Amino acid sequence: MGLAAGILIGLGVGLVCALLLLWQSHRRFKRELQRLVSLVNSPLAPHSPEEMLSLLSRQLRQQQLDWVSQNQQLQDWQYLSQRLPWGYLRVDENNVVLDCNPVAQRLLRINQWQPGIKLLLEWVRSYELDQLIEATRQQQADSPTQSREWIFYPSGGDGKPIPLRAWGLPLPRSHVAIFLEDRLEAKMLTQQRDRWASDVAHELKTPLTSIRLLAETLQSRVDSAQAVWVDRLLNETLRLIRLVEDLLELSALNLGAGSQLQLHSVDLAVLVREAWQSLEPLAKPRQQELHLTGTKQACLWGDEQRLYRLILNLLDNAIKYGKPGSPVHVVLAEAGSEVGLEVYDHGPGLAADQFESVFQPFYRTDTARARSKGGTGLGLAIVRQIVEAHGGTIQLSNHFQTGGLWIRVKLPQKRLDPL
Incomplete structure (x- = not known):
């Protein structure tokens, strides 16, 4: 099934690319033909058959070189988009999905992908992704790159939720390109860090409280010459206690306490x-x-x-x-x-x-x-x-x-x- 899907994807992408290149080549050929006509009608145009044939030959040779160059660039981009470590998709002005590389298909749970046949909403339902595309399409030329980070829940309960980060880039003709990053590993590392910080903070809280009580007891039992050192000890202990409390609060929020408000x-x-x-x-x-x-x-x-x-x-x-x-x-x-x-x-x-x-x-x-x-x-x-x-x-x-x-x-x- 995977091989057949790959063949279909390759054939579909190749057909679209070929049609696009043929269309561009046809437009360029018409422009060049118009230029030749204007050149023939010009007073400075060569009038002998040999000169006209030479000029036409040079124009056709340049057309062939341009075709080869564009075809190579298109093949390079297809190769890169298919092997990017990030998800990539492109929608047109009507939000019809024109490109969607394998990583994006995996992240967004898109099955049996075919280009240019469905709206994004028909392939994947994500309010955040829709909002990002619309915001990108409306952004000003000098505005910073639009981005979003959210938890994606596949429709129909197919697969586990996955944290995503996406960037939107505006393209000509109101097209929008979206790059997707899988944030699952980063989230897991962050949670491990927060758990470690929370465990350390809990271990420090009890001895720091004891040191504070001891310093407060010593305040009233030492002479004035030693009191300044006890005051300094107490102040530093209080600062450490505040740091521990802040660590515990931040770790609790990062570990999901915010969802239990x-x-x-x-x-x-x-x-x-x-x-x-x-x-x-x-x-x-x-x-x-x-x-x-x-x-x-x-x-x-x-x-x-x-x-x-x-x-x-x-x-x-x-x-x-x-x-x-x-x-x-x-x-x-x-x-x-x-x-x-x-x-x-x-x-x-x-x-x-x-x-x-x-x-x-x-x-x-x-x-x-x-x-x-x-x-x-x-x-x-x-x-x-x-x-x-x-x-x-x-x-x-x-x-x-x-x-x-x-x-x-x-x-x-x-x-x-x-x-």
Whole structure:
């Protein structure tokens, strides 16, 4: 069956390619013929039969060379597309699938593939893939490459779900090319890393708690000359405890705890005030105040504990890196079925190439500065995981007025059904 399918695929692709080349050659021959006619009618045209025959011979020879070159390029591309380690498919302006290499057929569970006979929706049902194609077709020329990452569930329960990442490239005549990557191995490695980090964090939590209790006991039993060392020990222990807690939270979110959210009706305005009260001891010495504007209530269905953690991390980041004596701005809004949360400060902001990198665990724009402020490099990584667990989006940029980091979060108001 596989051999027959391969023969049919080869014959189908070869026939389409041959027809395409013949069509292109026919158009080129007509152009060359028109050029010859115009040349004959020109005053400078050769009039002897020998000169005309020589000119026609050169034109035909060039046509033959062009045909051979194009045929070789087409064969090279067919060879590459069939042996790419990534999936590749191409759709026309009506979303009819014209190309689909073996890797794409395997990833998308496409059986008995034939080019140009069915719409993409008839071959495979994937909302994310459809959205990627449409977004790619409508993107501007200077826009970044469209991409998506999702879990693909084959229709009819045929096969296990598979994590995919796809990139879309716009082609002439509203055609779209899609490249697919199998993310299963990467996901498994990430889960192994998160389990390892979670196990280590659990093992560290108990001894660190003991060291903290011991340091707190020693604080009241040593003289002033030794107290500074005990205070330093306690501060470093607390920093390590915060790091362990962040590791446990990030690992839990990465390992699927986000799909087990404890959903309740939550007012983000209340959580912002509560989080600011917790951080006020850090803000007062820096003479920073909270400027909360926008809607007075911003209610949605969400996990209250994790949304509180999200807001706490954003405010903590704004306090640490904002300018002393300047406010921390929070804007709440309700638009349609979404709740918007914006946090920005008057700090130095970030370079544009760091907007995505700061979401990576342990990434620091300035290592010395981050450590001096007690940062663990996990705050924004946790924020993004919480946002995505709630089905929301997050964007970073520098604020157009203050110049500080501007974080915009959008969360759906509707109740989410846990997977």
